[in-house]
Amino acid sequence: MDPAQLQKLVEMRMPFGKYEGRLLADLPGNYLNWFAREGFPRGELGRLLALM
Known part of the structure; x- marks a missing residue:
């Protein structure tokens, strides 16, 4: 898993x-x-939500 993507999961908000x-x-x-x-x-x- 890419650490940058994990960081985005805790910073990005559902739009x-x-x-x-x-x-x-x-x-x-x-x-x-x-x-x-x-x-x-x-x-x-979508890619980030799929990671969850």
């Missing part, structure tokens, strides 16, 4: 949705499971 403004590392597991079933967003955000 949209029910948990807008929450740190990615603080997103609830059921929300991440929903993304895993429905598909992660494109780009860096």
